[in-house]
Amino acid sequence: MPLTHPRLWKALDAAARREGLSASGLARRAGLDPTAFNPSKRFGPGDPPRPRWPSTESLTRVLEVTGLSLAAFAELAEDSPPAKRCVPMLGLAQAGLDGFFDAGGFPTGDGWDATDLPAPTPGLFSLTIQGDSMAPLYRAGDRVLVDREGPAPHRGDRVVVCTTGGETVAKELLSLT
Known part of the structure; x- marks a missing residue:
């Protein structure tokens, strides 16, 4: 048109x-x-x-x-609803493996699936929860969105972090040091 x-x-x-x-x-x-x-x-x-x-x-x-x-x-400008966009998605158990994140914490490499969203941003990606360490808040198979360009986290926020041991975990932030 x-x-x-x-x-x-x-x-x-x-x-x-x-x-x-x-x-x-x-x-x-x-x-x-x-x-x-x-x-x-x-x-x-x-x-x-x-x-x-x-x-x-x-x-x-x-x-x-x-x-x-x-x-x-x-x-x-279209009268139809906007087409869905996709953000990268990876199983959390895979997330700790080398090659899935760059030094800035952004998705990189192969092996990513996709999560549909109406309007993603460049710093947005999703992870699939595996395991029950965050139950009942997050259960195995749940997808969480991670926004690397979002506001700085505060005590009590749920965050995804890569540990010094290379493991990627979703946890509640207890304190900032």
Whole structure:
């Protein structure tokens, strides 16, 4: 489906909502004039009013600050629900083996399955719980999402850690040292 004037503005509005912002807030976050995406600026003078299109520079800035790909942005203009995305998924018993995480704790290598999500982020992956050390909270077969880019953990949060012995475990954080 071609990206028409109304669909382009629909995608910009949806991108703003996805970020919890108004169109003005999205423009501001992108380093643009806060009025750049206002409805009053979407048409120029004339009878009928002449459509105004955002510049490619403005669109590029929006993609940068939202982390959206051009394809994901175009999907926001569609009337159908967004296609599901996948994040990497690995069984927790396998997670301690060499080659599944890089030095930053992000998924790497082969052997990962996938978990469908509506809008994953680059730091998001899932693990399948194996064993019962976290029962009844987590049972064998449960999937947990891990967000490496989420807020810093606090006492009482459930966390996934790689121990110095190479084991990957899901536990409750008792203290920070």
